[in-house]
Every structure is written in C-alpha cells, then in structure tokens.
Amino acid sequence: MLKLIIVFLYVTNLATGQYPDEEKDGLLHNPPGAVPPPPPTDPPGYDPELLVTSTPSSQPSPGLRAPPLPTWTQKTEESSSDTLLSVDGSEETHVGDVSGDGSGNASGSSEGSAGVLEEGSADAEDFFEASGEGADEDSFPDIMHSMDEEAALLGVNCPSDVMFIIDATSSVRTFFEQYVNFVEKTIEGLDIQPSVDRVGAIVYSSAHKQRVKIALGEHKDMGSLMAAVENLPFFSGITATGEALKFAANHTEGRRKNLTLNFVVLTDGYSYDLIESGARLLREVPNSKVYAVTIGESYLRKELDLITGSPANVLIGSMSYGVLVKRIKMCDARVRAMERKDENTELVRPGEFLSDRFQNRKPVNENVEENKPKEQIVKKTEQLPVKDCRYDVGIIFDSSGSLEKNFQKQLDFATTLIQQMPISPNATRVAIVQFAGKTKLRVLADFDKKQSAAELKTIIGKAHFFSGTTFTNGALNNMANLYQKSKRADAKMKVVLFTDGYSAEDTSEGAEALKSQGVVIYTVGISTEKSAGLNMKELHGMATSPNHFFNSSDFVELSKNFPSSQYC
Structure with a gap:
C-alpha cells in the first residue's frame, strides 16, 4: 500500500509540474508595460564604455530593466482577449495596455487599445496605413519609382534634412541592428546630394552620453553615408530619451533654414527620465517635424505619442520606412504642384501632337498678338481664415x-x-x-x-x-x-x-x-x-x-x- 501511495504522489507531481502556475489575472506572462520595472541592478552612475562593434551581442546584459517581454503570450480565456484584423485578414490577439504608465494596470481598457488603433479610427486598415505595417519590402521599390515619376512630372524634388536619433541602450540591444537597417532602408529612398537630401545621426543612451555620429551634410553621396551608418556604435546602459531630445534640439548644425528638418526618433518608448521638456524643445525647433519609430513588439505608445505630439507621426514596425520616406518627401511645394495639376490632362512632349494644325507653330521667339474679347465672371468670395x-x-x-x-x-x-x-x-x-x-x-x-x-x-x-x-x-x-x-x-x-x-x-x-x-x-x-x-x-x-x-x-x-x- 505504501508503495502505491509513493507511486501515486510521484505521477501527480510529474503531471502538475509540467505547467507553470498562472497569474491571478489569467496571463501566462505579464504584458509589456503592465508591471513596474525591476529595481536597478547597475551601480549608481554605471555607464558601460563604448562597444567597438556596431552589431550588439545577443546575450542579455544587466541593466535597469529586463529585456522586453514577447507579445506571443496570450490570455487563457478567449472571451477576455482583444482581437484585431491583421494585414492578411486573420485575427490577431493584442495583449495588455501598451500605452500604460507602468502602474500594473492590465485591465484592457480603451486606453490600452489606443496603443494599437488611434482613437476614432474607423478600422484596422487605417491603422496599418498610418503605422506603415501594411507595407512590405517588395513594394518599396514601386513606391520609390512612383515618387520619382511624380517628381519628374511636377518638377518638384522636395529637398530635405533628416536627423535620426537612435536609442542604443540595453532595452533595445536585440533590435539595434534592425534600427540600423531601418535607417539604411530610409536612406535608399532619398537622394543623397548636397543640394537635395542631407542625413545626420545621433546615438544616445544615458543622461550624459549622446553623440552626433553623423553630422548633417557630412556625407555627400550614398556610398559614404551608408558606410558611416553601418559603423554606428551600440552604447548599452540606461535609457535617457528626454536628455537625448534636448541634445538633438540644440545640435542642428548643417541644417538649411529654408527646408523642413525631419527628426526621426528610433526607440521603444521606455525612458527612465522625464521626456516632456525634451519633447517640447524638439517639436519647437523652427520649421521641423518629429517622427517616432518603434520596431520591437514591446513598446510604450504613450511615450511615443508624447515625443511626436501627434499619434499620426508614430510609425510602428520594421517595414514602415516606406511611409516615412513618403512623408519626408511630401513638401509644401509638391502639394501645391499637385493641386495645380489637372488630373484629366496628359503630358504631351514636343513632336507628339496629334493634330496637323500644331505642326506649323510660330517660333517661340516671336510674339503673337490676337485681339479677342475676353469674358470673365468672377464671383466675389469671402476669405475664411485657415486653421x-x-x-x-x-x-x-x-x-x-x-x-x-x-x-x-x-x-x-x-x-x-x-x-x-x-x-x-x-x-x-x-x-x-x-x-x-x-x-x-x-x-x-x-x-x-x-x-x-x-x-x-x-x-x-x-x-x-x-x-x-x-x-x-x-x-x-x-x-x-x-x-x-x-x-x-x-x-x-x-x-x-x-x-x-x-x-x-x-x-x-x-x-x-x-x-x-x-x-x-x-x-x-x-x-x-x-x-x-x-x-x-x-x-x-x-x-x-x-x-x-x-x-x-x-x-x-x-x-x-x-x-x-x-x-x-
């Protein structure tokens, strides 16, 4: 009898030990942003030295917070999940409140869904268009080709200045290489010339470690710029995005005042300093726009929105560079040219006229006068102030x-x-x-x-x-x-x-x-x-x-x- 009891207890322990205990909220793992960060494990003032390699190690390093948790974890009860349509039409489960403040609230409130779909958004398709998730790498050359054709037709090339602000801290160690790849893909969509597009890059980690690694206009061709981007260093350490934004606002050397300066912040949104004042400084740089890009599955949407000041300027996913390039190259001159262009007209080149009466035109250096009465009726309109x-x-x-x-x-x-x-x-x-x-x-x-x-x-x-x-x-x-x-x-x-x-x-x-x-x-x-x-x-x-x-x-x-x- 004693032997039977021992065997029974052994089998029971083996069966129940295969599965971890569930949390009280029914989650196998807490979602990102739902729990406060762990206490610091780095000593005060710890700031690792600059690593010589630009490719971060895959091994986790001690830091102020643990690496981001995977988002494949799901709730054990189907009825409590939030479902969205993915790009291919299938259902995908969105876990937790990615826009949370780290207070441990995993209630799945409407504020949490704002981390994926903007408030008032009609459907998931609008979200993917805004975030860039709907794009794929194969479509990028087509996007660039259509933009080149449009620029040639309108006669507008939209020169731009672009400054990347890149998070190189412990929390993004596994994504830093993807950040670099994102920058390279964006550059491929630009025209790197002194008179057209200029690109710079700032890499940051702690409150006292921000570096201008590529000055605006320093590289005047695609080849040398790509080589410099490939060699961007990974710093490690804690995340002080607020100080990095202030640093970027005060280091705009090389920009052209008559052009828009586009700031592109690549981060996961988990900063250990206050970012409000830094974000405000960056957004108030004259004639500038601020975008935030996040690539990993774990991010704090609330902070990304705060950086840009506009949820529409937050791009999500490694494939969103196509959307970013389109927005950078959509200058006011292009918009005005598109408004003037009649959609029903066709570009006709010399020698392609279909009617014989155009073949005997007078030379362009002769003035031709024709006395013809002009009748125009102009309705007086009231000018309303633009917002x-x-x-x-x-x-x-x-x-x-x-x-x-x-x-x-x-x-x-x-x-x-x-x-x-x-x-x-x-x-x-x-x-x-x-x-x-x-x-x-x-x-x-x-x-x-x-x-x-x-x-x-x-x-x-x-x-x-x-x-x-x-x-x-x-x-x-x-x-x-x-x-x-x-x-x-x-x-x-x-x-x-x-x-x-x-x-x-x-x-x-x-x-x-x-x-x-x-x-x-x-x-x-x-x-x-x-x-x-x-x-x-x-x-x-x-x-x-x-x-x-x-x-x-x-x-x-x-x-x-x-x-x-x-x-x-």
Whole structure:
C-alpha cells in the first residue's frame, strides 16, 4: 500500500509540474508595460564604455530593466482577449495596455487599445496605413519609382534634412541592428546630394552620453553615408530619451533654414527620465517635424505619442520606412504642384501632337498678338481664415534705461510684424506688453480686445519710453496671464521678447509660466552691434531653445516663423 501511495504522489507531481502556475489575472506572462520595472541592478552612475562593434551581442546584459517581454503570450480565456484584423485578414490577439504608465494596470481598457488603433479610427486598415505595417519590402521599390515619376512630372524634388536619433541602450540591444537597417532602408529612398537630401545621426543612451555620429551634410553621396551608418556604435546602459531630445534640439548644425528638418526618433518608448521638456524643445525647433519609430513588439505608445505630439507621426514596425520616406518627401511645394495639376490632362512632349494644325507653330521667339474679347465672371468670395493661421502672438518691449537708443528699433520691428500677419478675431490675435521697472509695466493690448492691424500699429506708434531698471520676469508673468485668460484651443501661441538680456531678477519663473502653457518664446537681442552688449545666457535661457534666439539683424529670418497674409 505504501508503495502505491509513493507511486501515486510521484505521477501527480510529474503531471502538475509540467505547467507553470498562472497569474491571478489569467496571463501566462505579464504584458509589456503592465508591471513596474525591476529595481536597478547597475551601480549608481554605471555607464558601460563604448562597444567597438556596431552589431550588439545577443546575450542579455544587466541593466535597469529586463529585456522586453514577447507579445506571443496570450490570455487563457478567449472571451477576455482583444482581437484585431491583421494585414492578411486573420485575427490577431493584442495583449495588455501598451500605452500604460507602468502602474500594473492590465485591465484592457480603451486606453490600452489606443496603443494599437488611434482613437476614432474607423478600422484596422487605417491603422496599418498610418503605422506603415501594411507595407512590405517588395513594394518599396514601386513606391520609390512612383515618387520619382511624380517628381519628374511636377518638377518638384522636395529637398530635405533628416536627423535620426537612435536609442542604443540595453532595452533595445536585440533590435539595434534592425534600427540600423531601418535607417539604411530610409536612406535608399532619398537622394543623397548636397543640394537635395542631407542625413545626420545621433546615438544616445544615458543622461550624459549622446553623440552626433553623423553630422548633417557630412556625407555627400550614398556610398559614404551608408558606410558611416553601418559603423554606428551600440552604447548599452540606461535609457535617457528626454536628455537625448534636448541634445538633438540644440545640435542642428548643417541644417538649411529654408527646408523642413525631419527628426526621426528610433526607440521603444521606455525612458527612465522625464521626456516632456525634451519633447517640447524638439517639436519647437523652427520649421521641423518629429517622427517616432518603434520596431520591437514591446513598446510604450504613450511615450511615443508624447515625443511626436501627434499619434499620426508614430510609425510602428520594421517595414514602415516606406511611409516615412513618403512623408519626408511630401513638401509644401509638391502639394501645391499637385493641386495645380489637372488630373484629366496628359503630358504631351514636343513632336507628339496629334493634330496637323500644331505642326506649323510660330517660333517661340516671336510674339503673337490676337485681339479677342475676353469674358470673365468672377464671383466675389469671402476669405475664411485657415486653421493654420490661427495664432495668438505676444509682443514684449523692453523700455528700460539700457535700451533707450534702441527703443524705436523695437517699435519698428513690431510694426513690420503686425503688417505681415493676418490680424482678425478669427485668425491672428496680438497682445502687447511694455516694461521697465517693477512699477513700470503696461498692457498696451490684450487678446480679448478686437483691434485691427491699423489700431495695433497706432498703439505701437504712441508707446513712450519708460527708462528705469529691467524687470523682465514680471513682463513674462503678465503675458502668461493674458494667455491664461483668453486661450484658444486650436491657436498656436508665440511670444517675441525684445531685450538685451540684462534683467535685475531671475527670469526662469516667468519663462516657465509661458512654456508650461505651450507658448513658444522667441528672444530678440537688441544692441547697437551684433552680439555686442547682450547677455546671451539669459537670452538663450528664456527662449524655448537656443535656436529660438535671434539677433536684431536677423529679423527677416525671425518673421518667417510667424503667419503671413500672403498665404492666409
């Protein structure tokens, strides 16, 4: 009898030991983002040395968090799974809340589904188009060929500057080679020439390790650029994406100011620092766009959306480079050319005319006049403001004693800016603050007063010089209050601050009061000579980024960052 009991216990233990215990939530493995990261295993300040090889090892290394978990794990009960249609029409199971904040919530809420399908999306097909998952490698040459044909037909090549910001930390060790391959595939769709497309690359890991490995325009042909990309180093270490975004915003050397600078951030979205301020700095680089690309199956969608500021600019999957190239090469000139092109017309080359009456045309160097009455009926239409022309622009004058000689220059600049912008209650609104000492601060115009451009110019023309000390912080706080009282949800907010940078008090509080509301701050250094007598540290600190500082001699470049009646 004892032997039978021993045999029974042995068989029972063998049978039940084949399977791991299930978690309380019915999952074999916790989904990515559903549990907080493990405690650090690296010592404080740990930052591995640069690895000599560009191909990361497949062996896991100790770090602040474990490698991403596979997403093939599924719920044991079919009824609790979220199903989506895959590209081939089959059902696929999406596990967990990929847009979670690491709080351990695996409830499968609507916020979780937003990690795969955008809110308000009609179907899965829209998601695959936006994310690039619907593309395949075989279709990429066809995409590029059609774009080349279109460029030739429209006569628009859309030159572009592209800066890749590449995560090279422990969490993406197994995907770093795929990141490099993604960059190479994107480059294949570009035209690498000094006058057409320029590419740069930043590689980052910890808070103090960001490197510009390829400067914009450094490589002037496809061959040398591809060789440089192939040799990009893998760093390892913890992830400080926020610091990397700040670094990228302040390292745009080599860009062309008249072209859009496209930032492409390759990461999984799991950062160990705060990214809000860095993401804001990057998005506010003048004339730029920010894209985020993730390749692995585990990613934090919430952070990727925060980086770009727009879910539409988040691309998912290793095959999304085709979508990225199409967006990079879709410049305003191409859009305008496509709008002008009549879809029903056909390109006819010389010698291909079908009618004999075209064969005896006069030479092109002769003028032909024909007196023929012209009848045109033009219906007067009301011009409605375009959404992109809805701005709330704040102007701050420094009328302290140090700027007495240059006070009129500030007024002239402001008047020129007012003349440029489409001023109306439904388009661009303007508020004006003039300051000197603590008791010498005046609101000359606010956003709620519906002044016309002519009225604003009159107000500026009547402004008198105050003299006294410089209390810039009070002026910034006052302008922040004006935005707070009359903010429009769909309006872009920008401030122009004229000053020499020598304030009698710290200006960080007032500047942050504006920046926290999403206001972009441009500082204009007013001085008799360029860069002479200016406190550059304060001017750069108050501006959204150092790229948002302009000398008074660069006012034409500054004005390009504001709306114009020419296109509104």
